[in-house]
Amino acid sequence: MIDKQALKHALLAGMGGFIAILLLASASEFGAAALIMAPFGASCVLLFALPEAALSQPRNVIGGHLLTASVGLAFYLLTPNTALFAALAVGVAISLMVLTKTTHPPAGANPLLFFLAAKPLSIWFLLTPVASGAILLVLLATLYHRATGKFSYPVKR
Secondary structure, eight states: OOOHHHHHHHHHHHHHHHHHHHHHHHHHHHSSSOOOOTHHHHHHIIIIIOTTSGGGSHHHHHHHHHHHHHHHHHHHHHSOSSHHHHHHHHHHHHHHHHHHTOOOGGGGGHHHHHHHOSSOOOTHHIIIIIIHHHHHHHHHHHHHHHHHOSOOSSOOO
């Protein structure tokens, strides 16, 4: 038998992720700027299923995404597009997130975006979708959790 509280939590988390990605994807489709990238789907898991976790807090979500995307861009621009440098970019990004206390696991995929992109990405990628999308995700999570009353987000530490 499924616990009613667990079911409610699961449905609210899924609904939050659905709404957030739908809004970002729709804004990207009908707007002038891209606001979505694959790692944001994983960020939604943390933001809506585990909003009280340290890894889900705004500093981690926004800082982690910006930091790792910056590392990815630097490696992409300065090194050959090889598996070695893609892997090194991910490793450096992880180390920097830990050192800066901005660890956000979904952001670990960001350096790979530069190496796997079908077309070259530029510094503008850091603005849209990385910064703008991460900020909007945090704002959407804040509004969603306040509206549902399930969690207090962000957590005041």
